[in-house]
Amino acid sequence: MEVLQMAIILIIFGLLCIPIGKYIYKVSEQEKTFLDPVFNKLDNFIYKITGITSEEMNWKQYLIALISSNAVATFIAYLILRMQSFIHILNPNNIGNMSQDLTFNTVISFLTNTNLQDYSGESGLSYFSQMAVITFFMFLAASTGLAVGLAFMRGIAGRRKKLGNFYQDYVRIITRILLPAAIVLSIFFIAQGVPQTFAANKTVTTIEGKLQDIPLGPVASLESIKLLGTNGGGFFGANSAHPFENPTPxxxxVGNIAFLIFAGSTVVCFGYMLKNKKQAVVIFSAMSILLVVGLAVCYKAEMAGNPVLSNIGLSQSMGNMEGKEVRFGVPLSALFATTTTDTSTGAVNSMHDSFTPIGGAVLMFNMMINVVFGGKGVGFMNMIMYAILTVFICGLMVGRTPEFLSKKIEAKExxxxxxxxxxxxxxxxxxxxLALIMPQGVSAISNPGFHGLSQILYQYTSSAANNGSGFEGLGDNTVFWNTTAGIVMLYGRYxxxxxxxxxxxxxxxxxxIPVSIGTFKTDNSMFAIxxxxxxxxxxxxTFLPAMALGPISEHLTL
Known part of the structure; x- marks a missing residue:
């Protein structure tokens, strides 16, 4: 039954990718869809008031448009977080201003689709900040990533010399893909018991006769785009392990499917863009195999538990349940952890710091290779990068000039x-x-030894992969960690x-180049393997030496 639970979620994801991938393709190429009567008017209104034209851009123009628009949003978001106490709109809990270094980290984190959080949402942000900065940036970052992915597809497909118009791509992705899906998913979450309110926190008396604050807020709207946009940042510090963000199995x-769906559909869209569905099947299959193998290893490691406890006679029939909720257990925790690190989402329904060394190593390695579906558009681009490298290596082995999608791969590429x-x-x-030789870095470690190295390695891996999950035993809300992680997130993204x-x-x-008998085929099972x-x-x-000093050494000492 545990394996069946995981299999059903993955099968539903795979089936949904086909129609959604075709829809994304139609949106990207401005082909007719059944939603055009509604969205054409909305998009044309936005184009009119913003002055957006339909002129296509080369890669440099596309990049400048992307960076400039992101930079303007970054400046505004920074001001909002630094002035929370002066902005009295939707701040019923009287949340104060963020510190300078934490604001830098938070803005960069959400701008880059990382959503690494060195603050606790229920006590660190006003409702206005949660919506105007966090939720808005979740739309911005997801749309930016998918827009770049679509431009990349147009370029390598070679059907036109320019890559499209960034502003049109950005608007259409939000209005026709992300926003409608987020509205539907928000309604579903509200029906399941996720709060969506502007009321202040409630102070209640528990059955033990003690007082407890119950945090509230516009949670459902953030939760939906957090998952659909492979963002991952939570309204609460406990993220999707919090019963208000993730109340039911x-x-x-549904949340697991939500953060997989657009990442997988992007690959299907690629097949339609190329007019070659076999090529998309090969890329999708390679990603899926890596996902399933990683899941199997993580699940087996967590079910095996800690041998130290077994040696002293403690039963672990449910597996390693430290840091996991009983309502999800090991299977759904392992699945969520594996897919969230595969898709650069970073949302968690269990604490990754409490996984076994091998289970944690799988999550870390997922982010290190950063090609298994990945974030919106970016994971696909990384896998194509490896596909070009594969073609180059195979071309060297047989003495041919490497080709990919009928284009010669030369020294520049x-x-x-x-x-x-x-x-x-x-x-x-x-x-x-750097963190291991700096007192400011080492002082954040909560578990010295091999696991302490893993905490540091995981933090920067998550930042560079724009994932955002963490080994939360690390005390990372300091000037050193906020600044260095922010730099890594920024460079890792752009x-x-x-x-x-x-x-x-x-x-x-x-x-x-015309296909010949000597062309190395990239749309068959041999290429996938x-x-x-x-x-x-x-x-x-690249990473085995560092992994050997962290999770592998920790496993061998158990």
Whole structure:
């Protein structure tokens, strides 16, 4: 039954990706959909008041539009969080201003779709901030990521020399994809008992005769886009382990599907963009295999529990239940943890710091490779980056000039791909090393030894992968951690976007090469297997030494 629970959720996700992927394609290419009579008027109104035109952009223009619009939103959000106590709108609990370093971390975190939280939402933000900054940035970051992903697809598909119009992509993704889905999911969450109110916190008397504050707020609206946008930031500090964010097993299952669905549908959209569904099946299959293998290892590790407890005669028939809720148990906790780290969501329904060393290592490795569905558009781009690398390596082995999607892969593209691959481990490993030699970094460790290294490694891995989950035993709300994690999140998001858009721009300008008998096919099972092997080898070669000093060593000492 435990395996069946996980399988049903994953099967529903896979089936829903097909129609939703086709719909995303139609939205991206401005083809006719059944919702046009409503959304055409809305979009045209937005274009009129903002001055958005339909002129297409090259990759540099697209990038400038993206960065400039994100920068303006960042400045406004920073001011709001720094002036919470002076903004009396929707602040019934009289929440004060955020500190300078925490504001920097929070704004960068939500801007980059990371949603790493070094604050507790119920005590750190007013309702106005939760909506005007946090919820709005969840739409902004998800739409930005998916827009870049669609532009990248247009570039490598090679059907036109320009990548589209960023502002049109941004608006259409919000109005036609994210907002309608978020409204429907919000209504579902409200029906399941998730609060949606502007009332102040309630102080009640418990059955023990003690007073307790019950936090409230506009939770359902944030919760829906948090999951659909692979954002992950919670209204409350406990995130989706909090009964007000995730009250029932049904909300847990639907939430799991919600943060998988658009990430998987992006791959299906790619197949329609290419007019080659087999290519999308290969990429989707490679991602799915990596997801299922990671889930199996994590689930088995958590069910095995801690051998130290078994050795002293304590039963672990339910597996390792530390940090997990009984209503979800090991299977749904392992599934949620695996998929949230695969999709760069970062929402949690259990505490990852309490997972077994091997279970925690799986979650860490998911973010280190950062290609299994990933965030909106970005995970897909990372997997295509590895696909191009696979073609290049295979081309070297047989002495042919590598080709991908009928385009020659030459020195310029491979230098950019190599740089994109190197940036991710550089950010993770160099900043982890910095934290380990700085007193401000080491002092945050709550569990010394191998697990302490894992806490630091996980924090920067999560930041670089724009995931946002954490080993929450780490005391990270300090100037050092807020600043360094903010820098890693910023570079982890935008450097890879810049490089991969440059790759798309380069490929879009090239002429297609006719397919010949010597062309290396990238739409069959052999390529899928080769792609998986390359991803694992690159990930292992890059991160195994650090993993050996953290979770692997911890496991061997149990």
């Amino acid at each position: 049904l909300t847990d299952a 491979m230098k950019l791909i190599a740089l994109a691959i190197i940036i991710h481990p550089f950010l993770i490993l160099m900043f982890s090393a 450097l890879s976007m810049i490089i991969l858009l440059a790759v798309a721009g380069s490929l879009s300008a090239k002429k297609a 080769t792609l998986i092997v390359i991803v694992i080898i690159i990930g292992a070669l």
